[in-house]
Amino acid sequence: MARLVPNLPFDEFIEEDIDPTSSNRNAKAEVSWGTNPEGFALMAACGDDEGAAETVIDGRSIGAFTHALLSCLEQGSPRGTLVNYLTLCDQVARLLKETQLNLKNPKVSGHDRLLFYSSSEPLPWIYRSRTEGNKIIVPAGKMHGVHPRSEFMLIHPIPKIIISIKEAHDFDCSARISPETEQMLKNRECTGIPSRWSLEESTLRVLINGDFGERFEESLFESLQSRIASPIEVIRVGETDERDSNLLLLEKGEDGTHIMGPESLIGYSGPIRGIQLKDNDIKRLTQDAAIALSHLTRFNQILNLQPRVSKKPPPFEVTLKINTEKECSPDEPPYEMVIENKSDDVLYFTVMSFGPGFNIKQLWPSGHSMEVGRGAQKEFAFNIYISHELQGIQLSDGAATHRDILRTIVTTHSIAWTSLELPHVWEAHLMCPNLLVKSSRDAEFSEPKKKHEMWVHDIRILTSAEPPNRNI
Structure with a gap:
């Protein structure tokens, strides 16, 4: 029997109270199904080379993926913390693993950052964390610039509780909670937002x-x-x-x-x-x-997170190609990045864009790190846009030059880096806990089980607004 899913509270909240659209990226990948499609997402129960799995609930045999998806949706979502396809897919996969039904791996393709049942992409600053006894484990660590004394404010299921990070590892960190809070959470997932950042041993002057x-x-x-x-x-x-x-x-x-x-x-x-x-x-x-x-x-x-990278020689090559042909179509992206894995192992690539508005966005891929097999290469095209707030700025000696830094992060295990994202500096007030009423993107990550290696490769692009010259 088909089962209809009623509107959840956050479905109505999307339409009534908020505009969850994120800020535009300065650097933007070419729009295509393979790299950065707009307005369309597909979530499937498994990969095309995997078989379907079923489970028995109350004496009835039903699809394991369908059951897990309904279970995640029925849990609802706290007001203002909306879920996108990528995060929902991760939650379904985790639930299947917990119930020992991880024989198939749910996949999401297309514009995976869209809000579920919506056409908007949310902002990136909510962390879905887990509780283990008297600890809350936040899925971000030193590699994400999270250090002891950093603080997060819980907004669900217990609002406005501040937790202070006591231990920080490379890819996660933890805070102790009181027995009362532990009893209320009961090992459930909780949602929090950054409240105060720690600079490790440094002083802000x-x-x-x-x-x-x-x-x-x-x-x-x-x-x-x-x-x-x-x-x-x-x-x-x-x-x-x-x-x-x-x-x-x-x-x-x-x-x-x-x-x-x-x-x-x-x-x-x-x-x-x-x-x-x-x-x-x-x-x-x-x-x-x-x-x-x-x-x-x-x-x-x-x-400045680069000092934490591996000391080993980078087993990859990153090449930036620039189309300088005058007859090039105005709609054709002038930049192409080619990434080649020169090692004998699988590597995972993510390209982050550090924009001139002091914003950080994941340029490629749109979701988790891109897996590149040994000896293989991937390429993608992209363009660079100047934000409205920066257009028309002139200096006494000519047009202003705007800096973009394209950072390629390479790891030996799949890691999510969306928690590094920041809005433009003129939108920074959106991250303040007392003002954050808009939705935001959940930051998920897969903790590596083995020792990993990490490399970083930066390319700086200087863009002049008038005339439109591009220099490396």
């Missing part, structure tokens, strides 16, 4: 230059403290013998307050582009400044 006043300093310190779990120093430029060019700087100008930083982080000299800090209310001004400063700090933290 921010310079301020201008007549801001003591009230401003105190308010800025408090606002930063609500977002960063490491020591913080707010320093006036005059209080140091020499201005440190490696620090973030708040400077008061005639047209508002500007943020500046080291060129290694910002990509250029001068104020941060795309944001304007103008408010006569000190509290609102310092909150906006702290949101941008903590966002840039997190961006810099992810940008």
Whole structure:
């Protein structure tokens, strides 16, 4: 007998209360079924080379995939935490494994980041974690820039409980919970969002230059403290013998307050582009400044995760091809990346885009890491777009140059990297726990069972808005 699935609370919530569309990617893969289809997703019970499996429930034989899918859907979803096809497929696979029905592996193809039964792609900042006794295990670790003292706020099933990370491993971390919280969770999955980031052993030092006043300093310190779990120093430029060019700087100008930083982080000299800090209310001004400063700090933290990579020579090759033909169609992507596995083992590839708006997006593939067999190669085409907030910016010596960094992450086991994603700096307020009412993408990962290796390869692309020259 066919079984109809009624609307779940989050189905109605999508239509009524929120717009879950994520920010646009600056670098975007070519639209095609194989790489980055738009508006279509297919979830199947198994691969095309696998057979179907059945299970017996209440004396009836039914499809194992169908039963697991219905079980996941019937659990519902907390208000504001919507599930996409990729995450739902992972949940179904995990449930099949727990019930020892992992003889087949559910697959999702196409635009796998679409919200289930929707046409929008959500934002990326919700972690689905698991509980083990008096611990909550968060699926992100040092390789994702998560360190002890980082904090997450639970939003389901127990809202507004802050957990502080005590132990951080490469790909997961854990926090202890009280007996009362343990009893309420009862080894169920829980959902949380980042609340405060830890900088490991570093101190966040921010310079301020201008007549801001003591009230401003105190308010800025408090606002930063609500977002960063490491020591913080707010320093006036005059209080140091020499201005440190490696620090973030708040400077008061005639047209508002500007943020500046080291060129290694910002990509250029001068104020941060795309944001304007103008408010006569000190509290609102310092909150906006702290949101941008903590966002840039997190961006810099992810940008500098490279020291954790393997010391072994990289067993792969990454080549960027640029189509410079003048007769090239305007719709034809001018860039193509070719990835070749030169090892005797299977490798897993993910390409992340670090955009000029200090946003981080997974460029390729759209879902989990791409498996590339030994001696094999993959290629994909993509384009680079300039966000509306950055268009038309001119410097005294010509057009502004915008930096994109394409980071290829290579591992020997399948790892998910979506939890590294960040919005544009002018959208950073969406990540604040007290403001995060939109949906967000679940961050899932597969913990490697064996010792793994990891390599990182960066390509920097400089794009000039006027004229449209592209230089490597």
